[in-house]
Amino acid sequence: MVTRDAMVMRYGGVFALILTAGAAMAAEPGVGNALGCEHVAFVRAGVPGGLVGPAREACNGDPRDIRCCVAPDGALWMADSRDCVVWRIKDGQARIAAGCGVKGYRDGPADRAMFDFGVGSYCDVETNCDAAGNIYVSDMMNNAIRRIFKKPDGAWWVETVSGGGKKGRDPKKGEWVPASELRFGGASRFAVADDGTLYYANYGGIYQVKDGKGTRLATHEELSAQLGGRKALADWHVGGSHITPDGVFYWAPGGQEIFRFDTRAAGAGGASGKAELVAGEGPKQTDGATPRESGFHTVVVVYSRDASVIYTGGGDESVPRRIHKGAVRHLQKDGSFKPGNERDRDNWRLNQPVCLGPGGELYTFPGPYAWAGWLVRVTFGEEGR
Numbered sequence: 168m169v170t171r172d173a174m175v176m177r178y179g180g181v182f183a184l185i186l187t188a189g190a191a192m193a194a195e196p197g198v199g200n201a202l203g204c205e206h207v208a209f210v211r212a213g214v215p216g217g218l219v220g221p222a223r224e225a226c227n228g229d230p231r232d233i234r235c236c237v238a239p240d241g242a243l244w245m246a247d248s249r250d251c252v253v254w255r256i257k258d259g260q261a262r263i264a265a266g267c268g269v270k271g272y273r274d275g276p277a278d279r280a281m282f283d284f285g286v287g288s289y290c291d292v293e294t295n296c297d298a299a300g301n302i303y304v305s306d307m308m309n310n311a312i313r314r315i316f317k318k319p320d321g322a323w324w325v326e327t328v329s330g331g332g333k334k335g336r337d338p339k340k341g342e343w344v345p346a347s348e349l350r351f352g353g354a355s356r357f358a359v360a361d362d363g364t365l366y367y368a369n370y371g372g373i374y375q376v377k378d379g380k381g382t383r384l385a386t387h388e389e390l391s392a393q394l395g396g397r398k399a400l401a402d403w404h405v406g407g408s409h410i411t412p413d414g415v416f417y418w419a420p421g422g423q424e425i426f427r428f429d430t431r432a433a434g435a436g437g438a439s440g441k442a443e444l445v446a447g448e449g450p451k452q453t454d455g456a457t458p459r460e461s462g463f464h465t466v467v468v469v470y471s472r473d474a475s476v477i478y479t480g481g482g483d484e485s486v487p488r489r490i491h492k493g494a495v496r497h498l499q500k501d502g503s504f505k506p507g508n509e510r511d512r513d514n515w516r517l518n519q520p521v522c523l524g525p526g527g528e529l530y531t532f533p534g535p536y537a538w539a540g541w542l543v544r545v546t547f548g549e550e551g552r
Contacts, residue, residue, distance in 0.1 A: 327347065411472070
């Protein structure tokens with residue numbers, strides 16, 4: 168049973184249940200059917216950002232250029248590459264937590280910091296957090312990954328944790344160099360472990376950054392050999408990276424195929440971890456018999472903590488899909504997930520996933536012909552419901 172004040176809205180013959188603030192679900196969020204959508208933040212896109220206050224009245228520049236993460240305290244952090252600022256949404260209030268709104272490169276007090284995220288058609292920025300609540304964003308026009316954190320005196324601060332320098336060193340596998348000197352100082356998609364260790368795939372291979380130093384875990388040649396000659400490292404636009412608690416790194420270059428790499432053995436005595444294809448060999452936009460036999464077309468990818476649940480969408484696909492227990496399924500009009508393809512699906516026009524919450528709830532930005540500019544949270548029932 169769902170308790171709510173609700174309204175049913177119709178767009179192009181597609182009905183969706185939009186839950187207002189204070190909605191409560193009887194079932195715990197999980198991997199069952201979609202139960203409803205809640206408007207979390209923002210009302211318009213395509214206008215200058217910066218209007219702060221009540222989250223559902225704030226404005227942002229363009230939802231295609233935004234990625235989010237949920238911090239341990241429940242705050243939602245969002246990097247906005249159109250306006251080069253980072254938002255914090257907590258208790259129904261939205262404010263700009265970092266960035267002065269001017270493109271550039273400057274560390275220091277968060278409200279004076281400068282970012283240059285770049286603007287692309289497929290959301291070229293990433294936001295992640297560690298277990299301590301530190302926030303990390305990819306700042307690729309500056310070839311860097313930046314960290315936003317609270318100092319002991321309560322002031323928010325921005326610092327560069329990888330890249331941003333000019334030396335351009337590319338370490339050999341197992342060789343550690345100052346992170347500020349890395350030639351590939353970051354990637355538009357990267358992952359953060361609980362302890363703040365960074366992982367990312369770029370043209371030179373898979374990299375790890377920890378305690379101010381960086382190394383290469385695997386070279387491009389090693390990965391290509393393990394993956395049957397595939398070009399697994401094109402750092403182009405969409406996709407999504409993730410590191411599981413047990414050290415398995417996922418990445419999806421170009422949003423076409425999803426790969427994983429076991430970092431636990433990588434670098435030890437020159438060894439290379441195992442790399443394998445997870446999904447994406449099939450025809451584009453089609454749910455195959457298995458994830459490998461399914462196909463994706465420049466999608467954004469988000470992961471549950473252990474990567475047992477993966478959602479794709481956005482980019483050149485307008486429908487969220489779920490990868491779970493060896494199956495790929497499209498979201499349907501009735502809230503269920505069923506096999507299909509981009510042309511025969513019935514959907515809620517939720518479009519682009521931006522992150523998963525701790526309870527499995529999916530944050531998305533709908534397409535421009537639905538609730539343009541809204542940040543929406545989708546809640547799911549228990550498996551089988």
